[in-house]
Amino acid sequence: MTKKKVSGTQKRLIPAYIFLIIMAFLSVFPFYWMISAATNETLAVARGKLTFGTYTIENYKNLLAQTDLWGAMKNSFVYATAQTIMAILVCSLAGFGFELYHDKAKDRLFGILLLAMMIPGVATMIPLFKMISKAGLLNTVWGFMLPAVSTPFLIMMFRQNSRNFPTEIMEAARIDGQSEPGIFFRMYFPIMRSTYAAAAVITFMNAWNSYMWPRIVMTRNQAQTMPMLIANLSNGYKVDYGMLMMGVLFCSVPTMVIFFVLQKQFAEGVAGAVK
Amino acid sequence: MKSGNNGMSVKRKQEAAGWAFLTPATLLIFIMSFYPILQALFTSFQTGAGVKMAWADPWYNNYIRMFKDKLFLRSVGNTFLYLLIQVPIMLILAILLAQILNNKDLKFRGFFRTCIFLPCATALVSYALIFKSLFATEGLINHILVSLGILQQNYNFLGNPTSAKAVIIIALLWRWTGYNMVFYLAGLQNIEYSIYEAAKIDGANGWKSFWHITVPLLRPTIIMTVIMSINGTLQLYDESVNLTAGGPANSTITMSHYIYNNSFGTGVANFGYAAAMSFFVFILVAILALINMKVGDTRD
Numbered sequence: 001m002t003k004k005k006v007s008g009t010q011k012r013l014i015p016a017y018i019f020l021i022i023m024a025f026l027s028v029f030p031f032y033w034m035i036s037a038a039t040n041e042t043l044a045v046a047r048g049k050l051t052f053g054t055y056t057i058e059n060y061k062n063l064l065a066q067t068d069l070w071g072a073m074k075n076s077f078v079y080a081t082a083q084t085i086m087a088i089l090v091c092s093l094a095g096f097g098f099e100l101y102h103d104k105a106k107d108r109l110f111g112i113l114l115l116a117m118m119i120p121g122v123a124t125m126i127p128l129f130k131m132i133s134k135a136g137l138l139n140t141v142w143g144f145m146l147p148a149v150s151t152p153f154l155i156m157m158f159r160q161n162s163r164n165f166p167t168e169i170m171e172a173a174r175i176d177g178q179s180e181p182g183i184f185f186r187m188y189f190p191i192m193r194s195t196y197a198a199a200a201v202i203t204f205m206n207a208w209n210s211y212m213w214p215r216i217v218m219t220r221n222q223a224q225t226m227p228m229l230i231a232n233l234s235n236g237y238k239v240d241y242g243m244l245m246m247g248v249l250f251c252s253v254p255t256m257v258i259f260f261v262l263q264k265q266f267a268e269g270v271a272g273a274v275k
Numbered sequence: 276m277k278s279g280n281n282g283m284s285v286k287r288k289q290e291a292a293g294w295a296f297l298t299p300a301t302l303l304i305f306i307m308s309f310y311p312i313l314q315a316l317f318t319s320f321q322t323g324a325g326v327k328m329a330w331a332d333p334w335y336n337n338y339i340r341m342f343k344d345k346l347f348l349r350s351v352g353n354t355f356l357y358l359l360i361q362v363p364i365m366l367i368l369a370i371l372l373a374q375i376l377n378n379k380d381l382k383f384r385g386f387f388r389t390c391i392f393l394p395c396a397t398a399l400v401s402y403a404l405i406f407k408s409l410f411a412t413e414g415l416i417n418h419i420l421v422s423l424g425i426l427q428q429n430y431n432f433l434g435n436p437t438s439a440k441a442v443i444i445i446a447l448l449w450r451w452t453g454y455n456m457v458f459y460l461a462g463l464q465n466i467e468y469s470i471y472e473a474a475k476i477d478g479a480n481g482w483k484s485f486w487h488i489t490v491p492l493l494r495p496t497i498i499m500t501v502i503m504s505i506n507g508t509l510q511l512y513d514e515s516v517n518l519t520a521g522g523p524a525n526s527t528i529t530m531s532h533y534i535y536n537n538s539f540g541t542g543v544a545n546f547g548y549a550a551a552m553s554f555f556v557f558i559l560v561a562i563l564a565l566i567n568m569k570v571g572d573t574r575d
Contacts, residue, residue, distance in 0.1 A: 027392075
């Protein structure tokens, strides 16, 4: 009896399954193609070869010969890590302050800071470029990350999630003689670690993927990031697709690893401030 | 008496700590967002670049020039075309997918969710290059269409303004649908699943419960995703630069791309003019965000 009912439900879901299979295929296929193309010679890629080839090493060698691949990987990694650490520190401090010490003045200030969400990057890039170059920070990790360290999105995310923070233990800690920074580092930080994980994942992804701003401030070749490196690869008249996709693969591996290992945190980070 | 004094100073210490905690973030936003946007406003009344900046004559000249600049107007038109076609399709697809994936009878939900969310793991430059290669004249899409007999010969998708725009829209749909779906799934989790079961008992089918339960209850999430999508589309840059390079003949260029070209790109740099155009983008983003918030308010 129940079995029949279940299979009936499943039967009604067939259109849903078909739709989902098509959507899942369309979503995954470009990835598969990228990986298979990275293992094939450019001619085979152009001929529409969809299976894995034996040209992987050559594509990698060509890429190494034409670009400073590992230099760019290192740069991207260092910049993105630095930005992640700074951003979650600065924004979590602010979220902590805004929520757990809140009063009218702070709420008003928070409302003002949220307005920064409306400011598009393209509108501030010229003044920021002037500022960063005047400060001598072109081609430095500071120039890369300073405009992106404090974001209303992250502050809001920490603030919203701080609502669940038990205020009684703050009082208890104060009675025990704990200082205010002590409360932050010894209690808030460990209790909020899932929010930190989500914030770190989303910040790292954004920093790794950023393109317009690095293109403006990282003017030297030695300071180049991975997105800049692969964008330059496709600029020539004749494109070597195998090599290009090898570069794209390198640029995607760190974010894909994070995606698969920390998918829950990533989804939480994306939807971070919704709660 | 003494303990009373101590209590006061502890209170004051707490007060000071609260402000100290939010100072770095606040200062950074003022220095890195609010001050530059004011600077951009000043710069927009000037002309030239680097050390050779001078006041424009008349001071609002850049704004007049902007509305006579055919290329800028085209970039505005393109951006709005992407906005009006891509955003509705994407959001409807995303909410449908979320609704389907929220069904507890469905099997392999986690698998499907992961697949559809996967495009978010790519850098914007990466997926732009993947789509550029897929739709190249000697690319896979052409190969498939020709061998299926749909096309007689390879077609230069990126060489025709209409098809190049279509490729950008397809690429955007691919990259961002799963992203928006995650918001809706998070929103749906806040809706008691029993509502759907009750509706089912009352005889409501999938569509009915979609329109009468999901959409109204998700309204705050929908408004937020609309704002974010508009905001993102108005600032499109990576795709225009890397997928089509704005071409053919600037027919797919976006506002941000054109502004970049006028300040750091290949053309003659004019910070003043670029700042004026970027201020226009800022005003657009701000107006659309305010309209959306108003819409959200009055309906509630």
